[in-house]
Amino acid sequence: MNVIIKLLIAAVIAGTPLLLGALGEIMTERSGNINLGVEGEMYMGAVAAVAAGFFYNSAGGTNGITAVLLSGLFAFLFGALGALIYAFLVITMRANQNVTGLILTIFGTGFGNFIGALIPVRTGKTLVVSDTTKAMYNNVGPFNWMVYMSVLLALFLGYFLYFTRPGLSLRAVGENPATADQAGINVTKHKYLATVLGGGICGIGGMYISMVSQNGNWVDNCVGGYGWLAVALVIFASWNPFRAIWVSLVFGGLKIMRLYVRLPIPSQFYDMAPFIVTIVVLVITSMSGSKEKSQPKSCGQNYFREER
Amino acid sequence: MRSKDHTIREPLFRMVERDDMTKGRIARVRTISILLAVIAGSLLFVILGKNPLKAYADMFYGAFGTAVLSQETIKKTVPLLLTAIGISYAFRMRFWNIGGEGQILMGAIGASYWGFFYAGRIPKIPLLAIMILTAMVLGGLYGLLPALFKAKWGTNETLFTLMLNYIALYVIVYLENGPWKKKGSSFPRMPMIDRKLFLSTVFGVHWGWIVAICLVIFTWIFFSRTKSGYEISVVGESNNTARYAGINVGRVFRRTMFLSGAIIGLVGFFQVAGADHTLTENTTGGVGFTAITVAWLAHMNPFGMGIVALAIAVLERGCSQIETTMKVPASVADILIGIILFFMLGCEFFVRYRLIICGRGKEAKV
Structure with a gap:
């Protein structure tokens, strides 16, 4: 019994950055933009969070809450900044979504590792936050505050998408922008807002990795594929924030399971499992032709009113 | 976009798809985009306190300097x-x-x-x-x-x-x-x-x-x-x-x-x-x-x-x-590649579309 509870707790802790990344990508894809730059946005958020805490501490700041707020703010802003570049290129300049997203991943990964290497060179200090700041991410109850916040965010976004008017508009934009446009919905505004805010949420996911998983240290290549796993999670959760909560628990469980349950299979198969099940889900939904559980219909195509 | 008196605001620009994609224009647009990207890259080096000319010269040497x-x-x-x-x-x-x-x-x-x-x-x-x-x-x-x-x-x-x-x-x-x-x-x-x-x-x-x-x-x-x-x-x-x-x-x-x-x-x-x-x-x-x-x-x-x-x-x-x-972290490569690709991707727009500034009487021609 004790093992199961331990496993669950560890799964939640490992799954939270995935949940955040997936929530950001769900918002983005719901507006009809498939952003393959999640990994890049998470890097930008991760390095921004550590850097904000580091500079606040170096400037003599000792208040833990201020440090956390600054980290959160900058992680969000830099994630959103990456998404803004993407949104501008894709929505306004009508660039290809897949290509733009991949470039954002290249850029964001470079940005994270570059800033993470540059600050120690410039200041002569290791890029790490103070112990008081680290303590802010200690567990309150079974988890740290970011876990609770992520679940609340997922519930809020689910409520927003399925039970509010703007949420309905956003889903309409993602399914069929031309119809939404005719219904008087401002397609461009919805796409921009959803993509940029989604990028900000991915940035917070990056903050979780650098501040909680890496304990407030900058570690090169720390995001290491979490962004791509988040993209997979979006499919498994069938673009639904509520479902993303338990799917992130499953993915988190697969990530840490080998430490708790010894099965006679190599540990790499645990790492592989999320991707395999995602493919299975993808194939099954396409076979059943379920519209509700498949990708928002306009995903991947840019909307150009004049081309109708 | 409704204002108080319910008139519809004209957008500043209108985009029209080009039907005349000549090789010359494509080459011109591309060249400009690469130049802009190089300038943006130079700005990055300036912010880092490095001489961009030296950086580019060193990069060229690093790629072709010796056999x-x-x-x-x-x-x-x-x-x-x-x-x-x-x-x-x-x-x-x-x-x-x-x-x-x-x-x-x-x-x-x-x-x-x-x-x-x-x-x-x-x-x-x-x-x-x-x-x-x-x-x-x-x-x-x-x-x-x-x-x-x-x-x-x-x-x-x-x-x-x-x-x-x-x-x-x-x-x-x-x-x-x-x-x-x-x-x-x-x-x-x-x-x-x-x-x-x-x-x-x-x-x-x-x-x-x-x-x-x-x-x-x-x-x-x-x-x-x-x-x-x-x-x-x-x-x-x-x-x-x-x-x-x-x-x-x-x-x-x-x-x-x-x-x-x-x-x-x-x-x-x-x-x-x-x-x-x-x-x-x-x-x-x-x-x-x-x-x-x-x-x-x-x-x-x-x-x-x-x-x-x-x-x-x-x-x-x-x-x-x-x-x-120059003691610049090598991950700067990804940033530079990202910037250049972003610019090239953005410039494709000007290959395919042209902008018309509204309210200049130009649209009569279209």
Whole structure:
């Protein structure tokens, strides 16, 4: 019994950055933009969070809450900044979504590792936050505050998408922008807002990795594929924030399971499992032709009113 | 956008699709975008407190300064170009093959299997031929898999191929921790392949570059002169048009994706036998993703892909040079590549559309 509870707790802790990344990508894809730059946005958020805490501490700041707020703010802003570049290129300049997203991943990964290497060179200090700041991410109850916040965010976004008017508009934009446009919905505004805010949420996911998983240290290549796993999670959760909560628990469980349950299979198969099940889900939904559980219909195509 | 008096505000710009894409304009727009990107890169160096002119000069030296450096640059270009060519086959029919990474790795697994276990038991030339064949078949099959599902049920190929990348990656991690681990090594890593199997070099670079040039020419002929190549383009334009024309769309999907994956699998062979001489998780070095942007920015033109691939290789080499000479972290390469690609992607807009400023009486002409 004790093992199961331990496993669950560890799964939640490992799954939270995935949940955040997936929530950001769900918002983005719901507006009809498939952003393959999640990994890049998470890097930008991760390095921004550590850097904000580091500079606040170096400037003599000792208040833990201020440090956390600054980290959160900058992680969000830099994630959103990456998404803004993407949104501008894709929505306004009508660039290809897949290509733009991949470039954002290249850029964001470079940005994270570059800033993470540059600050120690410039200041002569290791890029790490103070112990008081680290303590802010200690567990309150079974988890740290970011876990609770992520679940609340997922519930809020689910409520927003399925039970509010703007949420309905956003889903309409993602399914069929031309119809939404005719219904008087401002397609461009919805796409921009959803993509940029989604990028900000991915940035917070990056903050979780650098501040909680890496304990407030900058570690090169720390995001290491979490962004791509988040993209997979979006499919498994069938673009639904509520479902993303338990799917992130499953993915988190697969990530840490080998430490708790010894099965006679190599540990790499645990790492592989999320991707395999995602493919299975993808194939099954396409076979059943379920519209509700498949990708928002306009995903991947840019909307150009004049081309109708 | 309603204001208080319920009049509709005119947007500042209107966009009109161009119908006259001349080569001259495309070249002009591209040149301007690259110049802008270079200026943006210079700003980055200025912010870092470095002299941008010196940085660019050092980068150029790092890419072409000596014969050895030039060879290194070409060595980096080959996998990028080959992968881009492979990807362009799929992109021509609007099949989003994001799985280049996985197809390279599968090819590399196929090639190194023979390299690890059959070196010395089979003579060099036939063994190399078997390695090439296995790499191409494995890469091809890995590309065929999503095409089967796409042809049958319309399964989203972007996400499918993306997931396959990571499955291939963990297969390699598994092999290097388990069955293929180097004997007596405390780290999880694979042994080197037999020295005799190292590819011979032509002008200091393994002969993969000759294959790349041949494939560039072959691909150009294939798409501009053959029926099969034309079928692929028709499918890319519209699946339904292709069906009306009597093309078996599913078959084109399968055949082309096998071909695409096979060419990319070949990259795995060259990385194992020509470049790294072993198999690691980093065998691809992100080539599978970068090549997608190469193919796209070159508009799937094989010669254009050669130029873009070379340019990216130059940037990467150049940045490892300035890491030592100017003490700039080498990850600046990714930022610079990102900036340049962003600019080039943005400029495509001005190739395809023109802006009309509203309320200047100009629209009467349209």
